[in-house]
Amino acid sequence: MLLGMIWSAQVWSTPWEQVESPSNGQSESIGTYNNGCLAGGASLPLAGEGYQVMRSYRGRYYGHPDMIQFLTDLSKKANKLELGQLLVGDIAMPRGGRFASGHASHQTGLDADIWLKVVDKPLSDDELIDVQPLPMVHLKQYKINQKHWGQSQALMVQLAAADARVARIFVHPVIKEQLCEREWNNRDWLRKVRPWWGHYYHFHVRLNCPEGDSSCQEQAAPPLGDGCGAELASWKPKPKSEKKPKPKKDVVKAKKKVPPPPPAQCLVLLET
Secondary structure (H helix, E strand, C coil): HHHHHCCCCHHHHHHHCCCCCCCCCCEEEEEEEEEEEEEEEEEEECEEEEEEHHHHHHCCCCCCCHHHHHHHHHHHHHHCCCCEEEEEEEEEECCCCCCCCCCCCCCCCCCCEEECCCCCCCCCCHHHHHHCCCCCEEECCCCCCCCCCHHHHHHHHHHHHCCCCEEEEEEHHHHHHHHCCCCCCCCHHHHHHEEECCCCEEEEEEEECCCCCCCCCCCCCCCCCCCHHHHHHCCCCCCCHCCCCCCCCCCCCCCCCCCCCCCCHHHHHHCC
């Protein structure tokens, strides 16, 4: 019985990845974005108007119906604006839950990765198996890659962030900087665009908890304002000359962090 198991890091990473289909019944996002699951998940068709799902063999194209609807709506809007074909990455596994590696969140069907690599026409099935990322940031220099970043990418993020269903969008701090420097008629949506390391070739969309999903736990709202001032500046790496030397410490082997147990409803979901 899974309910009686001790949820070590290793056990935690395997049950969800072995599930091949969503559960039956009503859709519900359960728990938090980084410790939860998905009941009654829906699958995003592998191709639709203005988008394609990449690396579908990994089975990470399931989400809450709100997310599936959001992605199809976004791709249609982007298509009408001729922003290019959306390449959709990971959403969630059939019943959500924790991944073995790669994601801390994406557990409730309310997170999705959309690549900033814009293509003019649909990719072939072979190309979709192993799409190579297109970096928007020169990481070592901490500056934008002008060859890859442009109007289409900026408008794509703006289009997504302006949607009322969206709680947050994560991008590399340099990308946030680029968005802040542009002139926009309305800057309210910039509050939702949050700087986070690693998001230099894609942006990560996070939706609000769906109405009526009482077991879904919202994240605290972003700070007020557009986030383009001191907060954004704090992400910029300091020059070596300004870095204070760290005091030497005795080397202590760090203990492996054991993830917290998932909500009880999630454990039941694995058994049905």
